[in-house]
Amino acid sequence: MDLTTTIIGILFAAGLSLIITNVYQITFKGERYSQSFVHTIIIMSIIVSAVMNIISDNAGVAFGLFAIFSLIRFRSAVTDAKDIAFMFFGLIVGMAAGLNQIGIAVLLTIFGSLVIFCLDKFNYGKGKDTQILKITVPENLNHEDLFEDILNEHTESHVLRKAETTNLGTMILYTYAIRSKTDIRDEDLLNMIRERNANLKVSISYLEAVES
Numbered sequence: 001m002d003l004t005t006t007i008i009g010i011l012f013a014a015g016l017s018l019i020i021t022n023v024y025q026i027t028f029k030g031e032r033y034s035q036s037f038v039h040t041i042i043i044m045s046i047i048v049s050a051v052m053n054i055i056s057d058n059a060g061v062a063f064g065l066f067a068i069f070s071l072i073r074f075r076s077a078v079t080d081a082k083d084i085a086f087m088f089f090g091l092i093v094g095m096a097a098g099l100n101q102i103g104i105a106v107l108l109t110i111f112g113s114l115v116i117f118c119l120d121k122f123n124y125g126k127g128k129d130t131q132i133l134k135i136t137v138p139e140n141l142n143h144e145d146l147f148e149d150i151l152n153e154h155t156e157s158h159v160l161r162k163a164e165t166t167n168l169g170t171m172i173l174y175t176y177a178i179r180s181k182t183d184i185r186d187e188d189l190l191n192m193i194r195e196r197n198a199n200l201k202v203s204i205s206y207l208e209a210v211e212s
Helices: 003-027 035-055 059-075 081-098 102-121 148-154 186-194
Strands: 131-138 155-166 171-180 202-206
Touching (some): 035 102, 081 102
Antiparallel strands (some): 131 171, 131 202, 155 171
16 A cells, blocks of 8 residues: 555545535535535545555455444434534544554544644535524515515525414414625614514524524
8 A cells, every 4th residue: 555645535525525525515405404424425435545544455344334334324313413423533543553554544633634624614604594584574564475586586596384373373483594695784684574574573584593
């Protein structure tokens, strides 16, 4: 195994994963955007490139690796995607060191840590988390697409999740899942909506903080 080959593989993995994550951000249409997931793709790409060098000619190590991954998948309750990547990071560095692949272990640790630091320092993949927007509307003001122009202009995406009556049927409560544009403050969006709903209650909460 050639250390130069490993360096080239890691550099290509890092460069290609940056392209992949850019495509992911551009084409993302879901509700649960996660910056941590973007970082995880890059981190895991670097790690796997080193793994392939480590286990390329050792079937026993490969089966052992799958066993370890299975153990983590079914026995651990990790909620943050980046936490899982760091877990794998530590495992692979430990595996390399255990197989006396000290050069790869040191290289992966230094290069991987540098990439992770840069991702955090430059806030790569930044995007607002999904928010829950609740709007109360008087029944006599309610009409289709009352807020569509505001939401189209000031959010990356919005989906109506629920519409229900409240206050003995005199009010309509709309619940949207939205992703505000990064330059839009929550306060400004609330004020624009209040001008349309007779200054009734409007609230924004973040999806991760909302319990079902």
